[in-house]
Amino acid sequence: MSQLYPMKLINIIANGALEERLVNMAEAHGTSGYTILEARGAGSAGLQTGTLEGGSNILFVLIVTESKLAGVMVDVEKLMKRGHHLACFVSDTQVLRREKFAG
Amino acid sequence: MSQLYPMKLINIIANGALEERLVNMAEAHGTSGYTILEARGAGSAGLQTGTLEGGSNILFVLIVTESKLAGVMVDVEKLMKRGHHLACFVSDTQVLRREKFAG
Amino acid sequence: MSQLYPMKLINIIANGALEERLVNMAEAHGTSGYTILEARGAGSAGLQTGTLEGGSNILFVLIVTESKLAGVMVDVEKLMKRGHHLACFVSDTQVLRREKFAG
Amino acid sequence: MDVSNLLIPAVLFFALGFLAQGVKSDLKFPPDLAKALSIYLLIGIGLKGGVELSHAHLGEAFDAVTAALVLGFGLPIVAYIILLAGRLDKLNASAIAAHYGSVSAGTFLTAIAYLNAQQIPYESYPVIMLAIMESPAIIVGLLLARFSRGSKQSNGEGDAREHHMGELLKDAFTNGSVILLFGGMLIGVVVKPGPLATITPFFSTLFMGALSLFLLEMGMEAGKRIGEFRRVGWFLMAFGVLMPLIGGSMGLMVGHYWLGFGVGGSMLVAVLGASASYIAVPPAMRLAIPEANPSYYLTLSLGVTFPFNVIVGIPLYHYFAARLIGG
Amino acid sequence: MDVSNLLIPAVLFFALGFLAQGVKSDLKFPPDLAKALSIYLLIGIGLKGGVELSHAHLGEAFDAVTAALVLGFGLPIVAYIILLAGRLDKLNASAIAAHYGSVSAGTFLTAIAYLNAQQIPYESYPVIMLAIMESPAIIVGLLLARFSRGSKQSNGEGDAREHHMGELLKDAFTNGSVILLFGGMLIGVVVKPGPLATITPFFSTLFMGALSLFLLEMGMEAGKRIGEFRRVGWFLMAFGVLMPLIGGSMGLMVGHYWLGFGVGGSMLVAVLGASASYIAVPPAMRLAIPEANPSYYLTLSLGVTFPFNVIVGIPLYHYFAARLIGG
Amino acid sequence: MDVSNLLIPAVLFFALGFLAQGVKSDLKFPPDLAKALSIYLLIGIGLKGGVELSHAHLGEAFDAVTAALVLGFGLPIVAYIILLAGRLDKLNASAIAAHYGSVSAGTFLTAIAYLNAQQIPYESYPVIMLAIMESPAIIVGLLLARFSRGSKQSNGEGDAREHHMGELLKDAFTNGSVILLFGGMLIGVVVKPGPLATITPFFSTLFMGALSLFLLEMGMEAGKRIGEFRRVGWFLMAFGVLMPLIGGSMGLMVGHYWLGFGVGGSMLVAVLGASASYIAVPPAMRLAIPEANPSYYLTLSLGVTFPFNVIVGIPLYHYFAARLIGG
């Protein structure tokens, strides 16, 4: 039975314009990497049809160790405090290789 | 340490033709919003290559408060009872701002 | 209140070239299906901008019964042992219809 | 029937895509490319139809429209009866029938390319018939399904369905393909030649090249469906080859005896009758007949009937049109 | 003002898309298609502008650039004052103002198509002005927002913001649209006619057709925004119709009295003044004024002002240009 | 060597994309656009090659094919030796070597545009060589890696691998680029001029414009890789500039002394030798040599060698070809 190790799965849904900021954030916290998916939707910032840059969302996925979670959350809250429209949710997950994500 | 609040993360994978129905459902339950991602795959409805409208899936993501979950599930089951092919799975998650999702 | 049944949600992020292998794996384990989303990102394999086949990721999503998890993990580890660059994480989830996924 | 007639880009690109799948090539098409191309092609046909409609003879146009409606409403019923005779459940039969009553623009355009390559002239009305034939079959499918459900109507869900019905009928006339075809047609009719000429290079000059690219991708799509054949079983597979022959001959009759078209035009009506929709109808059936199994109708229309028509059907319908009319 | 002038492909395709949404058609466009088309169109305009710039009269070009800067810096301030007068909060006012100081290439190109269709000649400088006018309004919006925030500056975040400022200003000049327009322009200037001719079929011959397809999708986008109208409220809705009229008349004055353009040229400057950006500015405002509500400015520029300009504004500005100059 | 020769759209658009990244512009390309364009371009080259092949002299064609095979099998071995000399591990060396033995269609087409711009004639065979050279290097890389793994073979996984091997070899001949190039070529050969002319506007007239758009995006891609330079280190960076010079000179020799091509043709063979694949080979190596680090080979082929060839290499190879042959 392969061993699984607990990690935190951070999901951030925001306008594509925030991509660079989020990537920098991930790198600043020295995560093993990051994943981005194109998304559409609607929320407090209105309709995001995904057709124009100004109306396109991304789903930014970040797997981090428990220890890194707090730090990332602080940065995400900073963005929200500045007024950026984004949805952030965190779930428990497990990964196959701890060393890969514990950087 | 930033406070995180428990929420339910609903995922629905279905043919793109169901998008309007799902969006209406989300709005009927007064969620703070919804997110849609393009997807491909295979299931009981066969191969969904994503190339033609009739064979393209969406991943419909909905974050709701515990209290709203039951109601949404009832609507999803209605769709399934009508025969619609979809996969629905629910996970526990936590969000940064409760007020944003508790609408 | 609609009944929800526990399942395992397997997520694999890898280069698109691995798609066929992953699909075969899912079929080998007799899952009810699989879902694929296009993704970008960065990791130990470097930048994956999604622009060229060689630099495009997929997010491969698989819902399986607790009992099938171990078997799938073994296959995923085989891929990793061969050197394939991929991120695999598993979460607990719940589905609306057990019989749909318990195949 | 000279095989070299099949050596036209449209057919060869389709074959190439099909073959690429056959040898399990890692060739991938961005999913959105096919969607973009089909939008482009539908607008292009619409514009072409509109221009021709603008100097069409009204009486003839009216006949063509009526014939299209007859085929659109009639063929699904024929298909439905055959499918029930094959012991297929009523709901799947309704959904599949709708696909065969409707048309495949890709097949129709391949036939056009085939005729152009051999400099065979053809009437312009079939283009209009193509647009007309998108919707009726969807409605027939809807009604067939509704009656199939029968008793279900009595229970509580019934009302939901009733209420539903109107919306679904509306959908049949507002589905994407219909909007693009008729929209393009209208624009082709009302815009003066001057301004229209500014978009001709895009929508007309490039048309056949774009069609080739589209067919390459459709060839791959068809190839991917082969794996689904075991799902649909032999009876349905046979239906996927038999039905186009029935629809084709009915189309041929209508084209020749009713509309008095020549070899080219009659063959095109045959193609309309023979082809099955894989763009407009599948999403419509997803909503209208959710109980039906999408892998049945997609595999049949895209994986069986489409390749059959492109490779075998078109030259066959041409051959019979020539025999019948003597072109 | 002959209504048949509106019967040009660009306008009709926009209307078709808008209508498709109105009837709730299931017509879907692959999201990436619009992005690809706007990239194509911006390069195309740039190349066109570059070729014209290469045989432009420097003095006149300089005047046009100055005028563009004046409009680009002036219009947002006008918009800002009106919005504050309407009791809109300062940050939303700044963000919206930036959109109206900038321009919409889609609207501009529709105007070009409109002029071509009626064989009305026009000066080439407005193309250059279009490129110039992308950035200034973004900067004005930035500065307005910064002052609006006022006190906030004092607290800790302040420095972060300061530090921020330079980067944001830089963004204004390096945003995608600016790069494509000026890049295309530069290439149009430096490449010799021979090599340039090799890309003309792609970027020039197809241009109007590609524009039609883009406008079809933009029509759908505009249609989708109608649902958001209740969000923005009546005052902003009115602003979305009033502001283009103000910007349009200012543009008309500048075009005629300052730059001495004819009917065609003056009308194009009016369109630059009247149009609001929905491609370059929204993402810029997302970063520069995150506090503002994106559904306000997107709904206004794309859902209200864009349709208004395409259907009503363009012929209107033409009418007044003709009255003023007597073309 | 007149610098103005570099002022051709292809090169300038590539530079524009590279620059856009350099200034951190927010310019984004829809990911699928590059994939769609590369499919289009490969088919386009194939068709062109097919047409030329159809009136090619068989003996000469045979020589060209042989030469292509020699380069395709030889160059990776040269690259491999150099890389091992630089103390790179065997598996990464094998993967990188495969990229340099194969070719870059984007680079080749830029060279074609460069020659056209200066009206320098060139032989048609290099197009065929391009198609031939896609696969051999992949096979060499595979074999090199297999031997590198050595002992591993003995353990249980071995058989898996053995079993694997055939499939991987098959992949080399069925990868997407090969299918499109040879498929296009075949279609170009068998289709009669009449029907072929119907797709020429799409695949041929637009070709250079589409190439410019593709290179714009590739310029951005290359620019994004700069951040990865520290990952690959100095030795590999140097290799990325040195190897094209070696491959280029070998190509030049082959083109001139073996195939007896003129300046244009010899330069094109040099470009085939000098260029490294970034479309077909990376995914192949992902499967064939998973242990290798993809950021090495992608950064080298796309971030170092591609820009080097487009900006410096092509004029350089032309210069030497002219010196050698005296054009």
Ligand SMILES: Nc1ncnc2c1ncn2[C@@H]1O[C@H](COP(=O)(O)O)[C@@H](O)[C@H]1O
């Ligand atoms: N309740 C929700 N469920 C799923 N996605 C949401 C929800 N609320 C917001 N989102 C997504 O998050 C994006 C940004 O949210 P907002 O800040 O509310 O505009 C929206 O465009 C949606 O895609």
Ligand SMILES: Nc1ncnc2c1ncn2[C@@H]1O[C@H](COP(=O)(O)O)[C@@H](O)[C@H]1O
């Ligand atoms: N076990 C599974 N794991 C992941 N995705 C699934 C699974 N089963 C079904 N799906 C997805 O859900 C879609 C609809 O499922 P179905 O109703 O079985 O056709 C499929 O096309 C797949 O994309």
Ligand SMILES: Nc1ncnc2c1ncn2[C@@H]1O[C@H](COP(=O)(O)O)[C@@H](O)[C@H]1O
């Ligand atoms: N910590 C992480 N969080 C989110 N995604 C990741 C993370 N690490 C890797 N990935 C994704 O997994 C892919 C493969 O990872 P790797 O094997 O490290 O190259 C990367 O391209 C990323 O898209």
Ligand code: NA
């Ligand atoms: Na039919």
Ligand code: NA
């Ligand atoms: Na303006």
Ligand code: NA
């Ligand atoms: Na090479």
